[in-house]
Amino acid sequence: MSASTDARVAVVTGAAGGIGKAIARDLANHGWSLVLVDVNEREARTAEAELGILTAVAIVVADVSDRHTHVLAADAAEQLGTLAGWVNCAGITIREPLHAITSDIADRVIGVNQYGSLWGTSVAVDRMRGTGGAIVNMSSVHARASYADFAVYEMTKAAIEALTRNAAIAYGSQGIRANAVAPGAIMTPALAASFESAPDADGARSDLAERSALGRIGEAREIASVVTFLLSGAASYVTGQSIVIDGGWTSMLGRDSADPSRRRTAGGSE
Numbered sequence: 218m219s220a221s222t223d224a225r226v227a228v229v230t231g232a233a234g235g236i237g238k239a240i241a242r243d244l245a246n247h248g249w250s251l252v253l254v255d256v257n258e259r260e261a262r263t264a265e266a267e268l269g270i271l272t273a274v275a276i277v278v279a280d281v282s283d284r285h286t287h288v289l290a291a292d293a294a295e296q297l298g299t300l301a302g303w304v305n306c307a308g309i310t311i312r313e314p315l316h317a318i319t320s321d322i323a324d325r326v327i328g329v330n331q332y333g334s335l336w337g338t339s340v341a342v343d344r345m346r347g348t349g350g351a352i353v354n355m356s357s358v359h360a361r362a363s364y365a366d367f368a369v370y371e372m373t374k375a376a377i378e379a380l381t382r383n384a385a386i387a388y389g390s391q392g393i394r395a396n397a398v399a400p401g402a403i404m405t406p407a408l409a410a411s412f413e414s415a416p417d418a419d420g421a422r423s424d425l426a427e428r429s430a431l432g433r434i435g436e437a438r439e440i441a442s443v444v445t446f447l448l449s450g451a452a453s454y455v456t457g458q459s460i461v462i463d464g465g466w467t468s469m470l471g472r473d474s475a476d477p478s479r480r481r482t483a484g485g486s487e
């Protein structure tokens with residue numbers, strides 16, 4: 218599909234992955250042109266081919282921890298139309314107990330998650346000054362609550378929420394909104410692979426599902442629809458927030474086994 222100068226364009230990083238690709242697809246379905254950023258060239262090209270049927274798409278195959286990647290993405294967006302949305306979704310997790318974390322692990326996770334979001338947000342606000350726009354950064358429930366072996370990941374996600382607040386208050390007067398979304402457990406290839414490596418894959422899957430109030434793992438499209446909302450005019454007075462999308466996971470103290478009404482009789486989505 219060809220570019221149009223009045224098109225609204227969004228940059229989506231990590232767009233070849235589970236959640237990023239769902240976000241890109243949902244934005245395309247809502248009329249956005251797209252710049253897809255990812256290090257995985259094969260999957261990025263697959264996403265480009267799939268989404269190119271719906272909208273104008275450009276790809277940047279490069280590492281988000283490098284600021285220049287975001288400059289290339291912004292340049293590509295301005296070729297397609299008006300840069301009005303930016304989603305920093307690329308992220309990685311490496312499980313390691315806090316006492317055993319190496320510089321290599323810390324550099325990799327901080328590089329992708331924290332520097333990737335920092336440079337993406339920095340370039341986005343720079344290019345959106347004057348015209349306005351909306352940014353969404355990818356946090357996690359891990360910004361607020363902990364699993365034992367996720368220290369670096371959790372640190373980066375909390376930092377992403379702080380960065381988001383800063384962008385919101387520093388650039389709000391220039392028509393730029395910045396929000397984060399904080400997903401719970403979402404079924405993506407990354408999560409599926411973590412189940413496969415568990416000693417009891419089915420047990421790990423159902424255990425995670427039971428931790429949410431809705432009794433199921435979320436779907437990537439359920440993150441995408443909130444991101445599309447946050448980039449849209451319908452969210453014109455929403456800024457500086459982190460929206461938790463976790464099926465109620467972080468609202469639960471746990472199951473009360475003494476309360477018969479809490480015994481689950483059926484799972485699945487409504």
Ligand SMILES: NC(=O)c1ccc[n+]([C@@H]2O[C@H](COP(=O)([O-])OP(=O)(O)OC[C@H]3O[C@@H](n4cnc5c(N)ncnc54)[C@H](O)[C@@H]3O)[C@@H](O)[C@H]2O)c1
Nearest residue numbers: 231233234235236255256280281307308357400403405407
């Ligand atoms: N899946 C979940 O349950 C869950 C929950 C909370 C938050 N998140 C967050 O959502 C985001 C996406 O997660 P996902 O589950 O879709 O993972 P995923 O692994 O499917 O997707 C991540 C994408 O980021 C890309 N990427 C990795 N390093 C990169 C780099 N240096 N430069 C550019 N691209 C890079 C990968 O190639 C991949 O396409 C991450 O930020 C993750 O922390 C996921």
